[in-house]
Amino acid sequence: MSKENKVYFFGQLKDITKIEAITIKDVSDTDELLREVKTIYPDLEKIKFFVAVNKKMIQENTKIESGQIIACMPPFSGG
Template identity: 35%
Template sequence: MKINIIIFGQLSEVLGENLVIDNIADTESLQQALHKKFPELANYKYVIAVNKKQVTVNTVLKEDYTVALLPPFSGG
């Protein structure tokens, strides 16, 4: 199962702009895998969106879902 990950803002300095990760069942497992592979990610705040919807609880991921990692932002 492949999960497409799009990275925005300052997070792309750590992770690059896009990733594809295999065999991840949910957003909690995804975060653990990313923090293991990229330990410096722990120094950044970000939210996760799944298929363009921000998630705040552990969410099941399915084949070809798109996940976005979004750094904090402010509007004016």
């Protein structure tokens, strides 16, 4: 049985990918997931963005379980 995870794109990343979300199958961690996403959307290599797993921002490679929600978000600017 394959693992599936939904990856959502926000802001500038949504503009680049031209979609709101994609399903990625059979990845075990966030590094592998990002390699897969950047293979599909090579323009994402050019920009910096953050990744969240189940609404928690991550700073390092994180194990992914099937069904977890992944979000790719541009850097935040505050005020």
